Amino acid sequence: MDILISRWTDLENRFRREVAASPYDRHIIRIALRDSRLKLIRGQRLIFDGAMPEGTLHITSPAQRMTAEFRDPFDFVHLYVLDDYFRALQGTPLRGKRTLVPDLGDVVVSDPLARLLGRELISCYANDPRYAESIGRSLVTHIATLERPGPADGALPPSRLERVQEYVDAHLDDPPTLATLAGVAGLSQSNFAAQFRRATGNGLHDYLLHRRIERAKVILSSTDMPLVELALFVGFQGQAHFSTVFKARVGDTPARWRRNAANMRYEPSKVRRLVSNQLTVNELLTSAQARGARAWLGWSKQELAEKSGVSEKTISRFEMDRSLPYPSTLRRIRAAFEYAGVQFEFEGAIAKGIRVT
Structure with missing residues (x-):
């Protein structure tokens, strides 16, 4: 078959690293069906590192070794496209084993049409394979004729970008304005907006929404904060507005997403390992609790580092x-949170979440 289709989904809110090679005779086209944060590496070359919004395409050429590090839940549709078929769509005749065509390998680009067709493909694949095949061919035809994006000249330097991202994460309850973030970066508003888009592939509004939703997911998975309170905490006007945006970007309601994540938040195996390291229940701390406490307090990692x-x-x-x-390190992190009013709840050696007094 010219095109094979699969879906790769992981709703667990934790770090995951995968290494795989593309088939020797097929391109792999990946379409993000939800927002996520990840790093992509081909061989020793960094391809992408950051927030990847829904609708983003990533193309891998045949016989390439890829490493993907996921920091958020993810959902991708994969299309495995025969090299000859893909190149024929590009309109270039074959010349021996290889053809002189524009190479789209390593392309990472946001594409609204791919987002729509990818969603349609998933919705019809199980019930109507022929229609799904037609959608798949239309999608591949569209992608094959894309132009490779030019180099990101004038992108925001990594040091300034990191400073802006830290500031955003520390002020999600009152999302900063363009003028404020331009000041953090030390640029005019117009230069900052252009350089930020080149560096991240996203406009500032989309990026702020992504980070607010990601903060909400951390809190949903690690605390029992009421949705109405959570919505205000991450900077939305109210629960209805938050729920609408959350479902549009994540594909599920906040309440249902919380239920699906509930079994993942306790991390009993990690807690047992901590107990075996001579930590008492009053000293225990899991990564989910640390993420939730830092999100609740609005601390950056730098602030937590300074306090602990x-x-x-x-x-x-x-x-x-x-x-x-080490146990001593966990004690210092937990002590910093407790001094700020966070209480960690356990039942035996199983984490139950956090409370803030």
């Missing part, structure tokens, strides 16, 4: 489930 005396790198690795800190 633990490095940002250690905090990042712990929150993404990439490492388990």
Whole structure:
């Protein structure tokens, strides 16, 4: 078959790393069906690192080794397209084993039509395979004729981008204005807006929405905060507005997403490992609780590092489930949260969430 279709979904709110190679005779076209945060690496080359909004395309050429690191739940539709078929759609005749065509490998680009066709493809695939095949061919034809985006000249430098992202995450309850963020970056509003879009592939409004939704997911998965309170906490006008935006971007209501995430938030295996390291229940702390407490308090990782005396790198690795800190390190992180009024709840050795007094 010219096109094979699959779907790759993981709704668990935790770090995941995958390594795979594309088939020797097929391109892989990935379409994000929900917002996510991830890093893509081909060989030793960084392809993408950051927030990937719904509707983003990523194309991998045949016989390429890819590493993907996911920091959020994700949902992708994959199209495995025969090399000959893909190149024929590009309108270039074959010349031996290879053809001189514009190479779309490693392209990462947001495409509204791909978003719509990807959703339609998933909705009809099980019930009407022939219609799904037609949608798939239309989608591949559209993608094959895309032009490779030009280099991101004039993009916001990584150091300034990181400073802006930290500021945004620390002020999601009262989303900062363009003027404020331009000041944080040390640029005029027009230059900042243009450079931010080149660096992230997103406009500022879309990026702010993405971060507010991601903050909401952390709180949903690690606390029992009422939805009406949560909506205001992450900067929405009310529960109705929050629920509408959440469902449009995530594909599920906040209440249903919380129920699906409930079984993932307790992390009993990690708690048992902490108990085996001679920590008492009054000293225990899980990564989900740390994420939820920091989100609730509106602290950046830098602020938590300053208050706890633990490095940002250690905090990042712990929150993404990439490492388990020493007991003394966990004690310092937990003590910083408790001093700010956070209480951690356990039932035996099983985490139940957090409370803020």
